[in-house]
Amino acid sequence: MEKSDFKIKTDRGSSNFGNHLKQEDNHRIIFSAPFGTGKTTFLKDYFVRHKSEYQVFHLFPINYSVASNEDIFELIKYDILFNFLSLGLEFEKVTIPKSISFGFFLQNNPENIIMPFVRQIPLIGKQVAKVAGEIIKLYKQFELDHKNNQSDQEKTLIKFLEEINQTKGSAKEEDFYTQLICQLASQAKAKDGVKKTILIIDDLDRIDPDHIFRILNVFSAHFDHNSNENKFDFDKIILVCDINNIRKIYSNRYGQDVDFSGYIDKFYSKDIFSFELLYEIEEKLHELFRSIKLKATREIYDLYDLKSNEDVRFIMYLIFALNKSGGLPVRKLLKYLNKEIRVNDNRSGPRINGRYFSVYDFRLLIVHQAIRQIVPDYDSFLNSLDSISENIQNNPYSDYRSEYLKMLIPFLSFPSHHWKLELNESLTGSYVYDDYKLDWDIKPIENNASGNTTIKFDVTCKTFNNGNEISLDSLHLFKLTKKTFDIVEKYDLNWIK
Numbered sequence: 277m278e279k280s281d282f283k284i285k286t287d288r289g290s291s292n293f294g295n296h297l298k299q300e301d302n303h304r305i306i307f308s309a310p311f312g313t314g315k316t317t318f319l320k321d322y323f324v325r326h327k328s329e330y331q332v333f334h335l336f337p338i339n340y341s342v343a344s345n346e347d348i349f350e351l352i353k354y355d356i357l358f359n360f361l362s363l364g365l366e367f368e369k370v371t372i373p374k375s376i377s378f379g380f381f382l383q384n385n386p387e388n389i390i391m392p393f394v395r396q397i398p399l400i401g402k403q404v405a406k407v408a409g410e411i412i413k414l415y416k417q418f419e420l421d422h423k424n425n426q427s428d429q430e431k432t433l434i435k436f437l438e439e440i441n442q443t444k445g446s447a448k449e450e451d452f453y454t455q456l457i458c459q460l461a462s463q464a465k466a467k468d469g470v471k472k473t474i475l476i477i478d479d480l481d482r483i484d485p486d487h488i489f490r491i492l493n494v495f496s497a498h499f500d501h502n503s504n505e506n507k508f509d510f511d512k513i514i515l516v517c518d519i520n521n522i523r524k525i526y527s528n529r530y531g532q533d534v535d536f537s538g539y540i541d542k543f544y545s546k547d548i549f550s551f552e553l554l555y556e557i558e559e560k561l562h563e564l565f566r567s568i569k570l571k572a573t574r575e576i577y578d579l580y581d582l583k584s585n586e587d588v589r590f591i592m593y594l595i596f597a598l599n600k601s602g603g604l605p606v607r608k609l610l611k612y613l614n615k616e617i618r619v620n621d622n623r624s625g626p627r628i629n630g631r632y633f634s635v636y637d638f639r640l641l642i643v644h645q646a647i648r649q650i651v652p653d654y655d656s657f658l659n660s661l662d663s664i665s666e667n668i669q670n671n672p673y674s675d676y677r678s679e680y681l682k683m684l685i686p687f688l689s690f691p692s693h694h695w696k697l698e699l700n701e702s703l704t705g706s707y708v709y710d711d712y713k714l715d716w717d718i719k720p721i722e723n724n725a726s727g728n729t730t731i732k733f734d735v736t737c738k739t740f741n742n743g744n745e746i747s748l749d750s751l752h753l754f755k756l757t758k759k760t761f762d763i764v765e766k767y768d769l770n771w772i773k
Contacts, residue, residue, distance in 0.1 A: 303506055314606040348483070
């Protein structure tokens with residue numbers, strides 16, 4: 277199966293977002309979801325499908341070449357202007373407000389208007405050649421419109437305008453480029469009367485904290501000044517981020533006790549839009565499992581065809597739970613496709629009384645090997661196991677939890693025995709974590725299968741919480757899985773790798 281065929285349905289997400297976007301007086305939107313969940317792809321696809329309704333300016337400040345002493349908001353303005361230039365608008369129809377008549381200043385200092393913009397184009401990841409003709413036309417038109425605009429107050433105006441041009445980072449942000457962008461936005465609306473203009477600032481939480489709060493504070497100053505209008509006169513502004521990341525960054529910068537809600541609520545008009553496609557991803561998991569191959573003893577199987585095996589069900593149980601917890605974003609999900617799990621040799625590993633351990637009697641090793649090969653970021657996966665909540669009712673592979681636990685115990689108990697065991701003799705012990713105690717009993721016995729005699733473990737266990745025996749369903753199996761995998765790694769117990 278090709279990755280290009282693996283398409284997540286977004287009908288439900290599109291409907292929810294469309295309803296949110298079209299709400300009356302919903303001019304400012306925070307579009308929130310964890311990294312890698314497909315926010316950018318979703319927005320691009322949505323606005324391509326609705327291009328007759330919206331003129332979108334989609335900016336990615338993370339792509340800017342921003343030096344420590346540069347103002348990211350200046351680059352945002354240049355990027356917006358670049359996008360306007362790319363639309364091919366007729367600049368002879370652009371009128372700079374009389375209250376800020378840049379004719380005087382332009383006639384004497386044209387390089388102060390044109391050159392700052394030209395110099396910044398490479399920093400926003402664009403090519404000057406793409407809009408060179410428009411820049412020349414813009415310059416000539418300004419020169420023509422204002423060549424006769426002289427007065428006795430010329431020197432005063434030039435000084436005033438120089439101060440405006442040189443004062444970057446002021447709260448008002450009403451310099452030449454801001455005025456020009458507002459004029460171009462008005463022209464774009466007039467050109468396509470039914471379209472609304474939308475400014476999207478993407479990956480907000482992936483840029484330097486100083487730049488994050490510079491962007492937010494400029495918007496904040498504008499909203500405080502005029503809450504009925506957006507910056508640059510856009511109909512709607514969408515800030516794309518993971519709001520939880522912004523909250524953490526804010527706390528690190530200003531302290532845990534500073535009210536984040538009071539700060540952030542001015543950046544959205546209604547509610548924060550939380551983007552998620554968990555249900556849609558869940559529908560694709562079986563397709564994912566069918567794409568994974570298990571290669572063992574010269575045979576290749578589709579993983580999904582082996583779903584009745586306890587080890588394969590355990591693999592699916594872990595991945596399914598990761599998805600339900602929101603820890604399996606689309607970007608990571610696609611990396612799972614078309615994986616091949618190799619089980620090298622079933623006649624390896626330790627022995628007891630001369631009998632070897634078959635990997636098919638110690639199926640946790642297949643689970644461990646599979647997860648290491650399937651999951652793109654194994655360490656991140658392990659860390660996530662500590663925080664995944666048990667949700668037995670919503671996991672179709674939870675019916676084998678008692679078998680999964682029995683697969684864990686021989687390895688979880690390894691520091692107590694190091695395989696120094698006798699056939700048909702029981703060893704008992706306990707494992708304590710959080711408020712739980714797991715009493716286990718393991719007994720190595722011979723297993724005769726397919727003409728071979730190997731060793732397997734007869735395992736029993738009881739679970740206690742604060743001294744009271746509880747059901748196995750109450751165990752945090754994911755935490756135990758992580759602890760067991762840690763032991764497998766620490767003692768190098770997986771002989772099939």
